[in-house]
């Protein structure tokens with residue numbers, strides 16, 4: 548089945564839809580005829596995006612802060628009231644880090660875990676009863692190459708992305724008999740503004756477009772590969788350029804990995 552046919556008429560909730568990968572996911576999925584729920588903190592950006600999407604009126608803007616997810620039924624009730632079902636949750640929203648472990652305040656460590664891990668899994672738990680009742684549902688979880696190994700200035704970011712792997716691999720095993728699938732995506736360097744909002748050790752925005760980001764894979768290509776893996780129900784997909792070699796080096800040539808990786812620039 549081609550991409551367009553797979554996603555046509557599917558109801559898909561995307562977090563982090565106001566920028567970068569999430570914004571492009573919304574654009575590609577809308578063009579395939581999916582019905583989208585668009586979430587992030589910035590309501591006006593989400594409304595602006597919705598207005599530009601194919602079949603604009605079919606989509607729903609649902610602002611939320613992943614740091615403050617409490618009563619999840621306020622979200623799921625709205626989704627079910629409008630569409631009657633949910634086919635896919637794309638847990639993509641996240642924030643990065645640009646500070647050493649030594650320089651990162653505990654408050655910032657907790658904030659990053661809240662956004663990248665606890666907020667993320669809170670939404671998974673909110674939709675599981677819907678997926679179970681339908682006997683179908685898919686999760687696309689955006690981890691990172693930093694979830695495969697630690698790296699300079701990414702201690703808590705890397706920890707949050709690795710935590711997603713353990714959580715969702717377990718969930719996938721438990722929920723397979725209920726018709727529920729999980730695809731874990733591990734992007735490398737992708738050309739989005741993520742480095743601008745990355746947190747410093749004191750919780751301020753790093754504010755710079757890093758060289759690694761600016762020279763990364765175009766976001767359209769990253770999203771195309773993510774959606775292909777999701778439509779093929781792959782368990783995991785690595786997306787990026789030559790930086791992905793590090794994952795294979797770590798597995799098969801760990802001594803070489805530990806020699807080369809510390810020399811790679813972190814920005």
Ligand SMILES: NC(=O)c1ccc[n+]([C@@H]2O[C@H](COP(=O)([O-])OP(=O)(O)OC[C@H]3O[C@@H](n4cnc5c(N)ncnc54)[C@H](OP(=O)(O)O)[C@@H]3O)[C@@H](O)[C@H]2O)c1
Pocket residue numbers: 562563564565566567568569586587588589590592611612613614639640641642643662689690691692733734735736737738739740741742744760763
């Ligand atoms: N770009 C890369 O090289 C790369 C590599 C590996 C993994 N990733 C992962 O890919 C995902 C998307 O990143 P991106 O590159 O597209 O970055 P981005 O352009 O900075 O987008 C991040 C998105 O997350 C949302 N977000 C941040 N904090 C939030 C919060 N507290 N509550 C709700 N939404 C929040 C932002 O929306 P608001 O500000 O409107 O809330 C924005 O829509 C992230 O999980 C990131 O870790 C990216």
